[in-house]
Every structure is written in structure tokens, then in C-alpha cells.
Amino acid sequence: MGTSAAYLYSVYNVFFASQAEAADLYFEASAVILTLILMGKYLEIRAKRSTSAAVRSLIALRPTTANKIVGDKIIPVSISDLRLGDYIVVKPGERVPTDGLIEDGESELDESMLTGESLPVHKNTGDQVTGGTINGSGAIFVRATALGESTRLAQIIRLVEGAQASKAPLQKLVDKVAAIFVPVIVLIALATFAGWMVYSGDVTSAVGASVAVLVIACPCALGLATPTALVAGTGAAAKAGILIRDIEALERAHKVDTILFDKTGTLTVGKPVLTDAQAFDRNDDRLLTIAASIQLGSEHPLASALIRAAEERNLKLTRPRSIKAIPGKGLIAELTGQQVSIGNAA
CATH class of the missing domain: 2.70.150.10 (Calcium-transporting ATPase, cytoplasmic transduction domain A)
Known part of the structure; x- marks a missing residue:
């Protein structure tokens, strides 16, 4: 309303008003307001895109096919056919x-x-x-x-998407304020027009004053600040691997003074590193050489940590033979003619 009134009033002054009245032009005001609003929308879209990327990476985790057992055969089928x-x-x-x-x-x-x-x-x-x-x-x-939308991964994706679409309590408050604010400003603009008509009797001056009220009162920040800040917040969190399931939780997060973390993976980088090697015969390098050699073919995170540690010490590793993986326990293999086991207490 503000930009349209300012633009149309300026067009009228250019073509129909006297030279003195034509000085009251608001083209730049209309352009600035629209530019600010479009910039805000652009920033909001960019922030949403970064969060959408996190959702897309979650969706990418879902396999598209499965190996279904029918009788004594294994048949590859689409997930949708399960x-x-x-x-x-x-x-x-x-x-x-x-x-x-x-x-x-x-x-x-x-x-x-x-x-x-x-x-x-x-x-x-x-x-x-x-x-x-x-x-x-x-x-x-x-x-x-x-299956489908009932799986845990699908539920996580829904929560993240829901957080993007939901409105925070502060946003709801802004919407309530805007619902009252707009009619009040329109009434003030009409009252301004009526007052100037009574005072001066000049239609052009009255319209100019009422248009000024509409333009000055345009609440760009009110409409843009809250959604842009919230979407930017969820986008920044998604880039850091934090998925926010509820916008209200994000809004209230500034009140948090204590955080309890439940497990290692929450705070660590997910890449185990060997800190110490202690051998009974005090030959730590020999122990690490055996432990790393037997796990050369393993993709277990702890195996990778041992192999990296051996490489950092420039130890010469030997490829094992007759490797047997025991799920939940460890490995048994033959190394330089000896059978070696590595694993947990079980």
C-alpha cells in the first residue's frame, strides 16, 4: 500500500501537478522499500537453501533398492515395492x-x-x-x-522440514501486531487526509501528507527481521550438523545455561586416534606393528586409528592371511606363520 500510493502519487505529480507541486516525488522511496524487502526475501531463501541441503543429505541416506528373499532366491527390488x-x-x-x-x-x-x-x-x-x-x-x-514415511529416518526428515515451516511464538506475536498495525496506519492516513483537507482545502497537499504516513510507517523490519533470523539460525545449525526439530526450541535457546551431553559421538569428531601403546615386553613398536598389520584389510574405525598410528611411526606392516572377522568381538588372522587374535574382552 505504501509503495503503490507513493509511486502513483509521484506519477500524478509528474504529469498533472504544477511545477511547484511536482517537486514532491517519492519514486526513490518506493524503490528503496521494495529493494529492502526483496533483499530480505533473498537472504531468507539462501538460508532456507542451506537447511534444505541438510534435509537432502538425510534423504540421500535412504537406499533405493533392497535384496528381497523370495523362496530360495534373492531378488533386487525397489524400496517402494517392499x-x-x-x-x-x-x-x-x-x-x-x-x-x-x-x-x-x-x-x-x-x-x-x-x-x-x-x-x-x-x-x-x-x-x-x-x-x-x-x-x-x-x-x-x-x-x-x-516402511516409507514410518521409518525413523523419514520421521527425522519430517521434523527438520516441519521446523522450517512452523512459526515461532515471536513470529505469531509479530503477525498479531501486524494485524492491528496495518488498519491503524490506514486510519491515521485517512485522518491525515481529512485533516489537511479541512486545514488547507488542497487535495494535492492532503494526498501527499497521507502518502507520507503510509511510506514512513511501512514496517519492513517487522515483517522481515523475525523470519529471516529464524531461518538463518536453522540454516547455520544445519551446516554444523545440528538439526532443530522445533522453532520454539531455537527461540528459547538463549535462556539455556546448562547442557547435558549423553555420549561420545555428540562432542567428538567421530575419528578415533591412538593415544598410547603399552606392551608387556616394553616393545611398543612391535606390538603396534602386529596390531596394525592384522587389521590392514579392516574398515573398523579402531583399525583405521591403529594403521594411521603405525604409518606415523614409519613402521613396516605385513599383510595378514586367513583373516576371519568375528562380529562384535574382533579378528583372527595368520601373521608371519603365527595365529594372532585382536579384539575386545569377549
Whole structure:
């Protein structure tokens, strides 16, 4: 209303008003207001795009196919063709296609996309698995228990998208203020027009004064500041790997004075590093050489940490033979004619 009134009033003054009256032109005011609003919208779209990228990266975690077991055959099918109760096999290194229950087999699954925990989680018969997580060294046979929008990954994506679309309490307050503000300004502009008509009787002066009220009162900041700030906040958080499920939580976050973190993956970089090697015979380099050599073919995060540590010390590693992975426990292999085991206490 403000920009249109200012523009039309200026056009009228250019073509129909006297030379003195034609000095009252508001073209630049209309242009500046529209430019500010468009800049705000542009910043908002950019911020939304960065958050959308985080959502797209989540969507990319969902596999598109699954290995369905039909009778004694394994048939690759699209995820959309799966039904509840279908029996599927997840081979080593594959992403789990959908939420389900392990009915046979055991393995270690990388669940960092859900928990931030870098170490794989051992899963056995009867355990739940989540779609999008990565299977480790063993094949597992899974019965599908949730599909499509019912899976945990789909629920996370919905929460992030919902946070983008929802309005914070402050935004709702701004909307309420705007609902009262606009009619009040229009009434003031009409009253200004009426007052100038009574005072001077000059229509041009009265219109100019009322247009000035509309232009000056244009609440650019009121309409742009809150949504732009909130969307920018969710976008910046998404870039840092923080997914905000509720805009209200973001708005109230400045009141937080204590934070409790529940696990390692929340605060660590997800890349284990060897800090110490202590051998009973005090030959730490020999111990590290054996431990790193036996795990040359392993993709376990702890194996990678040992191999990196050995390379940093310039230790010469030997490729093992007859490697046997024991899910949830460790490795057994033959190294320079000796059988070596490495793993946890189990």
C-alpha cells in the first residue's frame, strides 16, 4: 500500500501537478522499500537453501533398492515395492534399506547418522536395525517392520522440514501486531487526509501528507527481521550438523545455561586416534606393528586409528592371511606363520 500510493502519487505529480507541486516525488522511496524487502526475501531463501541441503543429505541416506528373499532366491527390488513383513538380506558394506528386525545373522552396524557415535554397534538375532545405517562385516537377514514415511529416518526428515515451516511464538506475536498495525496506519492516513483537507482545502497537499504516513510507517523490519533470523539460525545449525526439530526450541535457546551431553559421538569428531601403546615386553613398536598389520584389510574405525598410528611411526606392516572377522568381538588372522587374535574382552 505504501509503495503503490507513493509511486502513483509521484506519477500524478509528474504529469498533472504544477511545477511547484511536482517537486514532491517519492519514486526513490518506493524503490528503496521494495529493494529492502526483496533483499530480505533473498537472504531468507539462501538460508532456507542451506537447511534444505541438510534435509537432502538425510534423504540421500535412504537406499533405493533392497535384496528381497523370495523362496530360495534373492531378488533386487525397489524400496517402494517392499511390504511389511518382507524378508531381506543386507550384505556387508550395504546400507540397511528399511527399519526391521534381525531374524538371522550378526554384524556390526555404523549408526553414526542417528547417534553420532563413530564406533559400530554389535547387532545380533532379535535386534532392531534402522534404515540408512551401514552394515559391517557380516550378512544379516532382516524382517521389515516399518516402511516409507514410518521409518525413523523419514520421521527425522519430517521434523527438520516441519521446523522450517512452523512459526515461532515471536513470529505469531509479530503477525498479531501486524494485524492491528496495518488498519491503524490506514486510519491515521485517512485522518491525515481529512485533516489537511479541512486545514488547507488542497487535495494535492492532503494526498501527499497521507502518502507520507503510509511510506514512513511501512514496517519492513517487522515483517522481515523475525523470519529471516529464524531461518538463518536453522540454516547455520544445519551446516554444523545440528538439526532443530522445533522453532520454539531455537527461540528459547538463549535462556539455556546448562547442557547435558549423553555420549561420545555428540562432542567428538567421530575419528578415533591412538593415544598410547603399552606392551608387556616394553616393545611398543612391535606390538603396534602386529596390531596394525592384522587389521590392514579392516574398515573398523579402531583399525583405521591403529594403521594411521603405525604409518606415523614409519613402521613396516605385513599383510595378514586367513583373516576371519568375528562380529562384535574382533579378528583372527595368520601373521608371519603365527595365529594372532585382536579384539575386545569377549
